[in-house]
Amino acid sequence: MKKLFAGILMVFSVGIVSAQPVTEIQVQDHSPSIAEPGDTVEVSVVVANNGDSEASYQSLDVETVDGVSYRGTTSNYKDGFSLCGGCQTIGTIYLKVSKDSSSGTYPVDLNLENADSTGVVEKTVLEVDGRPELVLKGNGSVMQGESSEIDLELENTGKDSASQVTASLSHPLISFQPSKIDFGSIKTGESIESTVEINTDENLESGPETLPVTLSYTDEGRIIENTSVPVNLLKDVELVVSQIESDGVVGSESRVMIELENTGESKAEGIQSIIECEDSNVPDSESFVGSLDSDESVPTVYHVVPERENVECTLTTSYTGEIEKKLEESFEISAEKKSPVLPGLTVLLVLTVSVLYWRRRSKED
Numbered sequence: 001m002k003k004l005f006a007g008i009l010m011v012f013s014v015g016i017v018s019a020q021p022v023t024e025i026q027v028q029d030h031s032p033s034i035a036e037p038g039d040t041v042e043v044s045v046v047v048a049n050n051g052d053s054e055a056s057y058q059s060l061d062v063e064t065v066d067g068v069s070y071r072g073t074t075s076n077y078k079d080g081f082s083l084c085g086g087c088q089t090i091g092t093i094y095l096k097v098s099k100d101s102s103s104g105t106y107p108v109d110l111n112l113e114n115a116d117s118t119g120v121v122e123k124t125v126l127e128v129d130g131r132p133e134l135v136l137k138g139n140g141s142v143m144q145g146e147s148s149e150i151d152l153e154l155e156n157t158g159k160d161s162a163s164q165v166t167a168s169l170s171h172p173l174i175s176f177q178p179s180k181i182d183f184g185s186i187k188t189g190e191s192i193e194s195t196v197e198i199n200t201d202e203n204l205e206s207g208p209e210t211l212p213v214t215l216s217y218t219d220e221g222r223i224i225e226n227t228s229v230p231v232n233l234l235k236d237v238e239l240v241v242s243q244i245e246s247d248g249v250v251g252s253e254s255r256v257m258i259e260l261e262n263t264g265e266s267k268a269e270g271i272q273s274i275i276e277c278e279d280s281n282v283p284d285s286e287s288f289v290g291s292l293d294s295d296e297s298v299p300t301v302y303h304v305v306p307e308r309e310n311v312e313c314t315l316t317t318s319y320t321g322e323i324e325k326k327l328e329e330s331f332e333i334s335a336e337k338k339s340p341v342l343p344g345l346t347v348l349l350v351l352t353v354s355v356l357y358w359r360r361r362s363k364e365d
Contacts, residue, residue, distance in 0.1 A: 020051050020052075020053060021049045021051035021052075021053050021054065021055030021083070021085065021114065022049065022050040022051035023047070023048070023049055023050075023051075023055060023057070023112060023114060023118075023120045024047070024048045024049075024050055024120070025045065025046070025047055025048075025110050025112055025120055025121075025122035026045070026046040026047075026048070026122070027043060027044070027045055027110070027122060027124045028044035028045065028046060028090075029043075029044050030042070030043050030044075030126065030127075031043075031044075033127070034127050034128070034129050035097045035126060035127065035128050035129070036097070036128070036129060036130065036131065037097055037098065037099045037100065037101045037102075037128065037130050037131075037159045038097060038098075038099040039096075039097045040071065040094060040095070040096050040097075041094070041095045041096075041097065041126060042092050042093075042094060043092065043093045043094075043095060043108075043124070043126075044090065044091075044092055045060070045077070045090070045091055045092065045093055045110065045122075046088055046089070046090050047060070047077070047083065047088060047089055047091070047112060048083070048087070048088035049083035049084065049085055049086065049087055049088065050086070051085050051086075052085040052086070053085050054082060054083065054084045054085060055082065055083050055085075055114045055115070056080065056081075056082045056114060056115040057080060057081055057082070057083070057112055057113065057114050057115070058080050058112070058113045058114075058115075059077065059078055059079055059080060060073060060077040060078075060091075060093070060110060060111070060112055061110075061111040061112070061113075062093055062095075062108065062109070062110055062111075063108070063109040063111065064095065064106065064107075064108050064109075065106055065107060066098075067097065067098050067100070067101035067102075067106055067128070068095055068096070068097055068098070068101070068106045068108065068126055068128075069095070069096045069098070070093065070094075070095060070096075071094040071095065071096045072093070072094050073091055073092065073093040073094065074091040074092050074093075076089050076091045077089075077091040077093070093110075095108065095126060097126070097128055100159075101128050101130070101159060102128070102130055102159045102160070102188055103128055103129050103130040103159060103160045103161075104127075104128060105125045105126065105127050105128070106125065106126045106127075106128060107123065107124075107125050107126075108123070108124050108125065108126055109121055109122075109123055110122040110123075110124070128159075129160065129220075130158055130159025130160035130188070131158050131159065131160055131219065132156050132158040132159075132160050132161065132162035132186070132188075132217060132219050133156065133157045133158030133159075134154060134155070134156055134157075134158070134162060134165065134186070134215055134217065134225065135154070135155045135156075135157050136152065136153070136154050136167065136213055136215065136227050136229055137152070137153045137154075137155070137229070138150055138151065138152040138153065138211075138229030138230070138231070139151075139229070139230060139231065139232075140231055140232070141231070141232045141233075141234050141323070142198050142200055142209075142231050142232070142233050142234065143200075143233075143234050143323075144200055144202060144204060144206055144233055144234065144235070144265070145200060145201075145202040146199075146200070147197060147198070147199050148197070148198050148199075148200075149195050149196065149197055149198065150195070150196055150198055150229075150231055151193060151194075151195055152167070152181070152193065152194050152195070152196060152229065153191055153192070153193045153194075154167065154183050154186065154191065154192050154193075154194075154215075155186075155190070155191035156186040156187060156188055156189065156190055156191070157189075158188060159188055160188060160219060161185060161186065161187045161188060161219075162185065162186050162217040162218070162219055163184075163185040163217065163218045163219070164184075164185070164216075164217060164218045165182075165183040165184060165185065165186055165215070165216070165217040166180055166181065166182050166183065166215070166216045166217070167180070167181045167183065167194075167213050167214070167215055167216075168180045168181075168213065168214045168216070169181075169196065169211055169212070169213050170212055170214075171211055171212065173200065173201040173203065173204045174198060174199070174200050174201065174204070174209075174211070175198070175199045176196050176197070176198060177196070177197040177199075178196065181194050181196070186217075198231070200233060204233060205233070206233045206234060206235040206265070206266075207232070207233055208230060208231075208232055208233075209230070209231050209232070209233050210228045210229075210230055210231075211228055211229050211230075211231055212226070212228050213226070213227050213228055213229060214226055214227075215227055234321070234323065235264070235265055235266035235321055237262070237264040237265070237266055237267070237268045237319070237320075237321025237325065238262070238263050238264040238268075238325075239260055239261070239262055239263075239264075239268055239271070239292070239317060239319055239325075239327050240260070240261050240263050240327070241258060241259070241260060241261075241315065241327070241329045241331075242259045242260070242261040242297055243257075243258070243259040243299075244256070244257070244258050244259075244331050244333075245257040245258075246304075246333040246334070248304070248306060248333070248335045248336070249335055249336050249337070250306055250307065250308060250309060250335045250336065250337050251305065251306075251307065252305065252335075253283070253303050253304070253305050254303070254304050254305065254306060254333070254335055255301065255302075255303060256275065256301070256302045256303070256304050256313070256333060257299050257300070257301050258273070258275075258299070258300050258301075258302070258315055259297055259298070259299045259300070260273070260289065260292065260297060260298055260299075260300060260317065261292075261295075261296070261297035262292040262293065262294055262295065262296055262297070263295070264294060264321065265294055266294060266321055267291055267292065267293050267294065267321070268291060268292045268319045268320070268321055269290070269291040269319065269320050269321070270290075270291070270318070270319055270320045271288070271289035271290060271291065271292060271317060271318075271319040272286070272287070272288055272289070272317070272318050272319070273286065273287045273289070273300055273315055273316065273317040274286050274287075274315070274316050274317075275287075275302045275304070275313055275314070275315050276313065276314050276316075277304050277306070277311050277312070277313040277314075277333070278311055278312045278313070279306070279307045279308050279311060280304050280305055280306045280307055280311050280313075281304070281305040281307075282302065282303070282304050282305075283303055283305070284301075284302050284303040285302060287300035287301070287302065304333065306333065306335040308335070309334060309335055309336070309337065310332055310333075310334055310335075311332065311333050311334075311335065312330065312331075312332055313330070313331055313332070313333055314328065314329070314330045314331075315327075315328070315329045315330075315331070316328050317329075
């Protein structure tokens with residue numbers, strides 16, 4: 001009798017268990033399957049009641065992490081709903097990937113509770129693949145016909161690393177050293193600097209110029225992008241000493257004339273010259289010219305008292321065009337010694353005049 005009762009109880013218990021709802025959550029797919037920063041992802045979700053009795057559920061709860069936010073779901077999951085035994089329903093949840101999200105996988109939890117607070121959790125991940133965004137910066141001033149340097153900075157402002165990054169510079173009237181720069185790999189938020197030597201053709205006009213640059217890098221394949229950097233080609237201003245003249249006597253003030261000429265292509269301004277001479281007194285050592293147009297020249301005059309026959313002098317001239325420049329020219333001036341004959345002739349002449357004057361007075365008396 002006891003065994004019969006136990007058997008009946010067991011069958012009854014099994015019937016109760018089998019009559020309970022059995023809830024299952026399945027994630028079917030993501031669209032897009034691999035998201036980019038800023039994307040809205042649609043996730044297809046199936047909720048099934050694999051039991052034999054009806055179940056009532058609360059609204060579907062979605063938990064995300066930083067970088068991904070839950071934006072809502074279709075109506076059948078938004079409010080409470082019921083499923084009969086063996087029934088299922090399909091809906092969609094919407095996830096928003098932040099524009100600032102980096103590449104990686106982001107976990108998402110789907111929570112569903114039935115009326116008696118029995119919960120079911122389904123875990124899935126959202127895969128995000130960002131893109132590198134390479135920004136090339138560069139500026140500098142380049143003198144025409146001269147060798148100059150500019151600094152380049154390549155920054156990755158995107159959400160994924162870029163590898164095997166190169167930058168190639170080209171211009172028909174400009175040469176570069178190096179013309180191809182290897183930056184290697186650049187992580188998100190990282191920047192790398194490089195210096196390039198530039199030589200410009202003299203026929204290239206002055207003013208703003210754009211240097212074409214081709215960027216090449218690897219991110220799920222080889223990517224080629226065209227960009228450019230600005231430079232400012234400065235006008236060529238050049239002063240030269242075209243002529244030097246001097247005359248003088250040792251111990252006496254001598255006049256030194258120096259002619260300055262602007263052989264450049266634009267105006268030289270703020271021209272100031274200073275002369276220095278060894279073993280000499282220089283009472284007038286400075287000259288202020290002001291400005292000189294291209295191919296224009298002007299004489300500058302100084303006064304020097306040399307203490308010996310051959311004197312070494314240096315002329316230093318500062319001036320500005322687009323930038324400040326300085327010219328330094330060394331030269332030698334020659335001075336004659338005072339002749340001892342001249343003082344003797346002067347004395348003799350005075351004596352002669354005195355004698356003649358004395359004789360004339362004697363005759364008159």
